[in-house]
Amino acid sequence: MALAHVASSTSRSNLLRPISAFVSPNLRRQLSTDDTRTLTIETSVPFTSHKCESPSRSVDTTPSELLSFFRDMATMRRMEIAADSLYKAKLIRGFCHLYDGQEAVAVGMESAITKKDSIITAYRDHCTFLGRGGTLLEVFSELMGRIHGCSKGKGGSMHFYKKDSGFYGGHGIVGAQIPLGCGLAFAQKYKKDGTVTFALYGDGAANQGQLFEALNISALWDLPAILVCENNHYGMGTAEWRAAKSPSYYKRGDYVPGLKVDGMDALAVKQACKFAKEHALKNGPIILEMDTYRYHGHSMSDPGSTYRTRDEISGVRQERDPIERIRKLILSHDLATEKELKDTEKEVRKLVDDAIAQAKESPMPEPHELFTNVYAKGYGVEAFGADRKEVRAVLP
Amino acid sequence: MATIVGAATALSASKSFDSGKLHLPSRRSLSISERKGSFLVVRSDGSVVHKAHRAQKLIANAVATKADSSAASTASKPGHELLLFEALREGLEEEMDRDPTVCVMGEDVGHYGGSYKVTKGLATKYGDLRVLDTPIAENSFTGMGIGAAMTGLRPIVEGMNMGFLLLAFNQISNNCGMLHYTSGGQFKIPIVIRGPGGVGRQLGAEHSQRLESYFQSIPGIQMVACSTPYNAKGLMKAAIRSENPVILFEHVLLYNLKERIPDEEYVCSLEEAEMVRPGEHVTILTYSRMRYHVMQAAKTLVNKGYDPEVIDIRSLKPFDLHTIGNSVKKTHRVLIVEECMRTGGIGASLTAAITENFNDYLDAPIICLSSQDVPTPYAGTLEEWTVVQPAQIVTAVEQLCQ
Numbered sequence: 001m002a003l004a005h006v007a008s009s010t011s012r013s014n015l016l017r018p019i020s021a022f023v024s025p026n027l028r029r030q031l032s033t034d035d036t037r038t039l040t041i042e043t044s045v046p047f048t049s050h051k052c053e054s055p056s057r058s059v060d061t062t063p064s065e066l067l068s069f070f071r072d073m074a075t076m077r078r079m080e081i082a083a084d085s086l087y088k089a090k091l092i093r094g095f096c097h098l099y100d101g102q103e104a105v106a107v108g109m110e111s112a113i114t115k116k117d118s119i120i121t122a123y124r125d126h127c128t129f130l131g132r133g134g135t136l137l138e139v140f141s142e143l144m145g146r147i148h149g150c151s152k153g154k155g156g157s158m159h160f161y162k163k164d165s166g167f168y169g170g171h172g173i174v175g176a177q178i179p180l181g182c183g184l185a186f187a188q189k190y191k192k193d194g195t196v197t198f199a200l201y202g203d204g205a206a207n208q209g210q211l212f213e214a215l216n217i218s219a220l221w222d223l224p225a226i227l228v229c230e231n232n233h234y235g236m237g238t239a240e241w242r243a244a245k246s247p248s249y250y251k252r253g254d255y256v257p258g259l260k261v262d263g264m265d266a267l268a269v270k271q272a273c274k275f276a277k278e279h280a281l282k283n284g285p286i287i288l289e290m291d292t293y294r295y296h297g298h299s300m301s302d303p304g305s306t307y308r309t310r311d312e313i314s315g316v317r318q319e320r321d322p323i324e325r326i327r328k329l330i331l332s333h334d335l336a337t338e339k340e341l342k343d344t345e346k347e348v349r350k351l352v353d354d355a356i357a358q359a360k361e362s363p364m365p366e367p368h369e370l371f372t373n374v375y376a377k378g379y380g381v382e383a384f385g386a387d388r389k390e391v392r393a394v395l396p
Numbered sequence: 397m398a399t400i401v402g403a404a405t406a407l408s409a410s411k412s413f414d415s416g417k418l419h420l421p422s423r424r425s426l427s428i429s430e431r432k433g434s435f436l437v438v439r440s441d442g443s444v445v446h447k448a449h450r451a452q453k454l455i456a457n458a459v460a461t462k463a464d465s466s467a468a469s470t471a472s473k474p475g476h477e478l479l480l481f482e483a484l485r486e487g488l489e490e491e492m493d494r495d496p497t498v499c500v501m502g503e504d505v506g507h508y509g510g511s512y513k514v515t516k517g518l519a520t521k522y523g524d525l526r527v528l529d530t531p532i533a534e535n536s537f538t539g540m541g542i543g544a545a546m547t548g549l550r551p552i553v554e555g556m557n558m559g560f561l562l563l564a565f566n567q568i569s570n571n572c573g574m575l576h577y578t579s580g581g582q583f584k585i586p587i588v589i590r591g592p593g594g595v596g597r598q599l600g601a602e603h604s605q606r607l608e609s610y611f612q613s614i615p616g617i618q619m620v621a622c623s624t625p626y627n628a629k630g631l632m633k634a635a636i637r638s639e640n641p642v643i644l645f646e647h648v649l650l651y652n653l654k655e656r657i658p659d660e661e662y663v664c665s666l667e668e669a670e671m672v673r674p675g676e677h678v679t680i681l682t683y684s685r686m687r688y689h690v691m692q693a694a695k696t697l698v699n700k701g702y703d704p705e706v707i708d709i710r711s712l713k714p715f716d717l718h719t720i721g722n723s724v725k726k727t728h729r730v731l732i733v734e735e736c737m738r739t740g741g742i743g744a745s746l747t748a749a750i751t752e753n754f755n756d757y758l759d760a761p762i763i764c765l766s767s768q769d770v771p772t773p774y775a776g777t778l779e780e781w782t783v784v785q786p787a788q789i790v791t792a793v794e795q796l797c798q
Contacts, residue, residue: 118547120543149580150580151578151579151580151582152580152581153580154577154578154580155578155579155580156578159578159579161578161579161580161582161583162582163579163582163583168543168546168583169575169579170578170579171570171571172570173566173570176539176566176567176570176571178536178539179535179536179537179538179539179540179542179543179567180539180540180542180543180546180567180571181543182536182539182540182543183539183540183541183542183543183544183545183546184543184544184546184547186540186543186544186549187543187544187546187547187548187549188547189525190497190499190525190544190549191547191549209535210533210535210536210539213531213533213535213536213537214533214536214539214540216531216533217530217531217533217536217537217540220531221528372581373576373577373580373581374576374577374615374616375576375616375618375639375640376576376581376584376585376586376639376640
């Protein structure tokens with residue numbers, strides 16, 4: 001059931017594989033959100049691997065984990081849709097790249113790792129930031145350029161960072177974050193942390209030379225780097241088969257093992273990331289290709305329908321939506337009722353609205369903030385520039 | 397072309413020459429040693445002219461008390477003599493000893509010992525994890541250095557030739573310079589990017605590039621250029637200790653300069669210019685290799701009765717406008733001598749900065765002598781004409797001081 005890589009329009013129909021039946025334990029229990037019994041759920045699509053063995057299709061999870069998946073993904077979905085309206089209301093300017101449809105990747109990855117592991121991604125970073133422990137207030141403040149944003153309003157949509165929980169951004173230039181990610185992995189190896197780095201990139205960035213350069217160095221030096229290709233099949237307006245001679249991105253590492261994962265299934269993502277972490281700590285770099293999809297266009301200025309049909313988008317939304325999949329799982333295992341899930345969604349919506357209201361209250365940065373954080377104050381003397389009349393500090 | 401050789405060393409082949417010169421310790425300088433020397437001028441045909449009696453012996457003031465006491469206890473000459481690349485290596489080694497997070501990455505820095513021997517012996521001493529041989533992939537290993545710096549390591553990225561760092565321009569500009577700002581101060585990038593640049597001996601156009609002009613607009617980085625073994629070691633140490641990303645520009649032709657440097661530990665300030673020769677008539681601002689052309693021209697100028705003040709600006713970004721300003725206020729005439737291209741070079745920015753800030757103090761327009769706006773040719777005579785020669789400096793000073 002691997003995706004066929006045909007350079008023709010029929011490849012788009014591969015996105016519409018339905019959720020197939022899964023094995024479930026035949027227990028019917030009452031609702032209990034903090035139940036920690038293990039459920040074993042099989043992923044709908046097996047993993048395809050390149051130069052390594054696939055992990056098992058059976059994923060262990062708990063009811064509370066599934067419910068938290070649902071809640072987190074609903075929050076992310078709601079946040080992105082709210083960001084859409086804010087952009088249209090001209091409260092968010094510039095670039096705004098939305099992640100809805102791809103939430104399973106962020107949520108599944110978080111569940112497999114700790115906050116000591118590092119994640120670095122490109123500009124589609126709102127949900128990854130949230131997954132790493134960012135708050136909705138920080139997200140919306142940063143998007144609107146206010147001081148309570150995670151980068152104090154100076155970064156914007158493409159530059160979210162959270163150092164204390166290992167989220168290294170948030171980068172605008174396509175592909176430039178991959179060498180940075182391998183550098184993070186190098187530092188982890190240097191410090192002998194036992195942690196790994198996930199460097200995320202898209203199918204468009206997969207054709208960058210620096211990816212292969214960094215992969216070569218990582219494989220040479222055995223760095224605990226995991227390169228994750230979030231393949232949403234379109235590099236802005238260019239379909240993957242028009243940009244890459246070989247769209248099997250998990251194989252393009254050549255000497256580096258790769259794994260192809262159904263990126264709309266949070267449990268499959270969790271399994272793959274766990275497997276990848278173990279692999280990277282022992283054997284060096286590995287590539288994960290997440291087969292996912294974004295409902296919005298590339299960014300807010302892209303309607304998203306000139307290079308793909310609306311049928312395709314709605315088809316994926318019906319057949320493969322990550323939140324619907326978790327919802328069906330929860331309902332079929334009787335972990336919560338339909339009404340409770342709806343209540344969760346309403347609650348999430350309220351939280352998002354509250355955060356937006358709070359963020360709108362947050363002030364814009366002061367003018368003097370223009371000059372702060374250009375340099376880190378370090379070794380003794382303050383810099384003395386032609387345009388700033390700062391007094392020089394005395395040398396020690 | 398005449399070269400300067402110190403009185404202490406014997407006449408040797410033109411490759412290595414002593415940079416013994418008069419050095420008045422600046423009251424803001426961290427160095428506490430004093431050096432005196434006289435000059436021999438060796439012409440290219442091998443004849444020697446003694447100019448010692450014309451050299452000015454400036455007596456260092458009482459600031460240098462500590463050196464006096466240590467000098468009394470050691471041999472007649474304090475400190476030890478070494479070449480510039482050895483000074484760089486000494487600085488690097490001291491910092492690597494002091495701080496275990498310092499690591500070096502670059503092409504052929506490890507087992508080969510560095511293409512200019514700056515990292516020789518370090519790989520055997522510190523191992524492969526701290527002195528890393530990279531494949532030829534400047535963009536990605538510079539990116540990796542920056543990624544490692546984001547977590548708190550202090551990598552030193554060596555470009556085998558500065559011109560190769562053009563391939564890493566995206567990483568240096570976007571990630572190295574701007575990350576501290578765009579993350580709202582969360583990440584510091586304490587990386588040092590260093591390498592030799594400048595016009596060498598017939599190396600061809602692509603290997604004779606001066607990148608300081610391309611990098612100077614990048615916000616968030618500091619740029620320094622070393623010119624003597626003393627400031628090479630000091631600047632290397634300061635750059636490694638700095639929390640900001642620093643680009644250290646060395647020069648291919650200066651690696652074999654010999655000088656006596658202090659035994660005790662010292663660090664130079666990254667933002668400070670060096671007063672090479674105080675004077676009254678005209679301020680000559682220069683850096684890197686052109687310092688030596690200027691000092692040569694200074695000899696001729698002194699014979700002709702002029703008193704030039706020579707400042708090695710050292711800090712290319714930000715400029716040390718304090719020292720430069722004080723000098724301009726004293727002499728009212730400025731000559732900038734640099735090896736950068738005319739268009740958009742360091743001299744152009746410096747001219748603008750001085751004019752903006754010190755226009756009232758200038759008696760004459762600023763003259764900026766820089767290299768020609770051409771790719772550096774291979775032919776020796778043509779190459780000589782692309783860079784500024786001492787004769788041109790003398791003419792410019794005469795023109796300024798009319």
